[in-house]
Amino acid sequence: MDDKEILFTEIRNGNFKKVSELLEKNAQLVRIRDERGSTPLILATYYGHAAIANLLLEKGASVDATDGSGNTALMGVCFKGFYEIAKTLVGAGANVNVVNAMGSTCLIYAATFNKLEIARLLLDHGANVHTKDARGQKALDHAESQEATEMIALLTSYS
Numbered sequence: 696m697d698d699k700e701i702l703f704t705e706i707r708n709g710n711f712k713k714v715s716e717l718l719e720k721n722a723q724l725v726r727i728r729d730e731r732g733s734t735p736l737i738l739a740t741y742y743g744h745a746a747i748a749n750l751l752l753e754k755g756a757s758v759d760a761t762d763g764s765g766n767t768a769l770m771g772v773c774f775k776g777f778y779e780i781a782k783t784l785v786g787a788g789a790n791v792n793v794v795n796a797m798g799s800t801c802l803i804y805a806a807t808f809n810k811l812e813i814a815r816l817l818l819d820h821g822a823n824v825h826t827k828d829a830r831g832q833k834a835l836d837h838a839e840s841q842e843a844t845e846m847i848a849l850l851t852s853y854s
Contacts, residue, residue, distance in 0.1 A: 699727050706735055709744045718754050725754045732763030740768040740784065743777050748784075758787045765795035773804040778812050791822045798829035806834035806850060809843040814850070824853045 736756040805814040838846040
């Protein structure tokens with residue numbers, strides 16, 4: 696296995712020490728991509744490994760890099776529900792209004808998966824409630840289809 700494969704494996708495993716060692720050995724690994732186009736940061740955040748995500752950001756990972764479907768690290772944590780990581784990414788300047796290949800946004804994901812605290816965070820940082828996905832639905836439409844009353848109230852208050 697080469698360093699690229701090892702890095703992605705150790706990120707999946709949450710092995711901070713090994714990830715740190717690999718990045719010390721080769722700082723350029725922070726910019727590599729796997730077969731799906733995911734960066735180390737996207738993968739670390741998807742698996743909820745906050746310490747590794749912080750390390751990658753410190754080492755220069757692009758907070759708004761996208762995978763093969765146009766998803767960012769922030770998009771992944773919005774549907775997974777990792778609030779603390781979402782806060783870190785937003786604090787690092789992540790674009791809360793990025794749109795992926797399906798027209799979805801971070802807020803649409805937060806609404807679809809009823810991640811209320813993340814939706815509030817996104818809205819407080821300028822997330823656009825009016826963006827429609829490829830099916831013509833806004834975050835509010837997704838919340839309504841889930842009958843997520845608190846999310847509906849939150850999104851309505853920003854409309």
